[in-house]
Amino acid sequence: xxxxxxxxxxxxALTSPVGIARLLQMTFGCTTFSxxxxxxxxxxxxxxxCMFVWTFCFAITVxxxxxxxxxxxxxxxxxxxxxxxxxxxxxxxMSITAAVIYPLYFxxxxxxxxxxxxxxxxxxxSVFAGLLFVTYATEVFLTRAKPGQVTSYMATISGxxxxxxxxxxxxxxxALVNDSQYGKYVATQWCVAVYSFCFVVTVVVVAFxxxxxxxxxxxxxxxxxxxxxxxAVLLYTSAAVIWPVFCFDSKYGSPRRPGLCAxxxxxxxxxxxxxxxxxxxxxxxxxxxAYSQRIRxxxxx
Numbered sequence: 522x523x524x525x526x527x528x529x530x531x532x533x534a535l536t537s538p539v540g541i542a543r544l545l546q547m548t549f550g551c552t553t554f555s556x557x558x559x560x561x562x563x564x565x566x567x568x569x570x571c572m573f574v575w576t577f578c579f580a581i582t583v584x585x586x587x588x589x590x591x592x593x594x595x596x597x598x599x600x601x602x603x604x605x606x607x608x609x610x611x612x613x614x615m616s617i618t619a620a621v622i623y624p625l626y627f628x629x630x631x632x633x634x635x636x637x638x639x640x641x642x643x644x645x646x647s648v649f650a651g652l653l654f655v656t657y658a659t660e661v662f663l664t665r666a667k668p669g670q671v672t673s674y675m676a677t678i679s680g681x682x683x684x685x686x687x688x689x690x691x692x693x694x695x696a697l698v699n700d701s702q703y704g705k706y707v708a709t710q711w712c713v714a715v716y717s718f719c720f721v722v723t724v725v726v727v728a729f730x731x732x733x734x735x736x737x738x739x740x741x742x743x744x745x746x747x748x749x750x751x752x753a754v755l756l757y758t759s760a761a762v763i764w765p766v767f768c769f770d771s772k773y774g775s776p777r778r779p780g781l782c783a784x785x786x787x788x789x790x791x792x793x794x795x796x797x798x799x800x801x802x803x804x805x806x807x808x809x810x811a812y813s814q815r816i817r818x819x820x821x822x
Contacts, residue, residue: 535587542660546612550579553646557576557623560642562635575650578612578657600733602673603680606664607731610675610684613657613800617747619790619796620650623761624627657729674730683727690720701791706765712760714798719753719806757803764799768792 534540557563587606589596594601613797624647634642666677693716701708719727726746729735735742757789768774769792779787 525810527618529592529676529704530661531590534586539660539663540586540589541768542656542663543582545656546582546653546660547579547659549649549656550575550582553649553653555790556642556646556649558637561627561646562639562643563623563627565626567622571623571650574615575653578616578653581608581612598732600673600731603730603733604674605677606661606680607673607684607727609657609660609664610681611688613654613661614685616650616654616657620647620654621640623647623650671683675727678812679730679809680727680730682805684724686802686805686809687723689798689805690716690723691800692718692797696791696794696798698785700788701789701795706767706773708763714796715760716753716758716799719756719802722749724734747813750806753806754810756804757799757806761799761803765790765796768796 537546551811554572557572557575563569585608588597588601616679624643628643628647629640630636635643661681664676666672675683696712697703697716703713705773726749729738729742764771768789769776774792775789777795778787
């Protein structure tokens with residue numbers, strides 16, 4: 522029988538630089554959570570988060586490799602280029618977080634009381650967790666948009682920044698629920714509203730890009746995203762001014778950490794984390810606004 526189409530299997534999905542990076546991601550991810558599950562061990566919310574990161578990233582990476590190798594991604598109602606670029610950036614952020622958290626909470630120099638074998642397994646898992654982050658960062662580097670290149674929106678600097686903005690917002694939300702006392706003043710409640718609004722809209726932008734539905738909207742998506750980014754800069758600027766005043770000014774809060782605050786359960790610590798990441802996200806939105814002036818959306822890639 523004569524073939525009327527191209528090859529059934531896409532070998533470039535495994536042999537290209539990006540394909541090799543994904544194979545390494547799959548290998549390092551499987552090795553990491555296997556070491557932890559077999560002997561390294563994990564506990565509490567921090568350990569559970571790390572295991573979720575490694576298993577989630579492994580599963581999605583296997584899915585991506587399978588779809589590209591078999592051409593099944595052409596059957597999905599997704600903008601495949603946007604999906605893979607967004608996941609690579611998200612996996613990079615999640616994997617570096619896990620690569621920092623796991624050794625910080627579970628690795629120790631001595632053998633007591635966990636035993637030398639468990640300690641060695643945890644050290645090995647930490648090493649492979651670091652390698653996993655490197656491979657995801659490599660994919661982001663390889664697939665990012667080059668100057669003058671027509672590519673998916675999520676592969677551009679502006680698209681990648683959207684993922685980072687949402688991730689930073691999740692850190693802020695985590696600190697908010699950790700006894701940050703944000704309900705004490707209306708002004709701090711306004712800041713929470715800013716964080717929530719910007720997070721939701723950013724996720725919606727990413728969702729429309731990944732699903733490839735931007736062309737179906739009745740309004741110009743590209744212009745709307747730029748206008749929203751400008752609005753987000755203004756909103757975060759207000760939060761960057763209000764939050765520190767109502768948390769660290771002596772009239773409303775405490776400029777210094779209270780001496781009787783328990784480690785890990787101190788509202789002042791959560792407020793400081795929120796303040797720091799508010800400025801981080803403000804900078805990200807400013808950079809996003811600057812880069813969004815020079816790109817053009819491509820919804821079908």
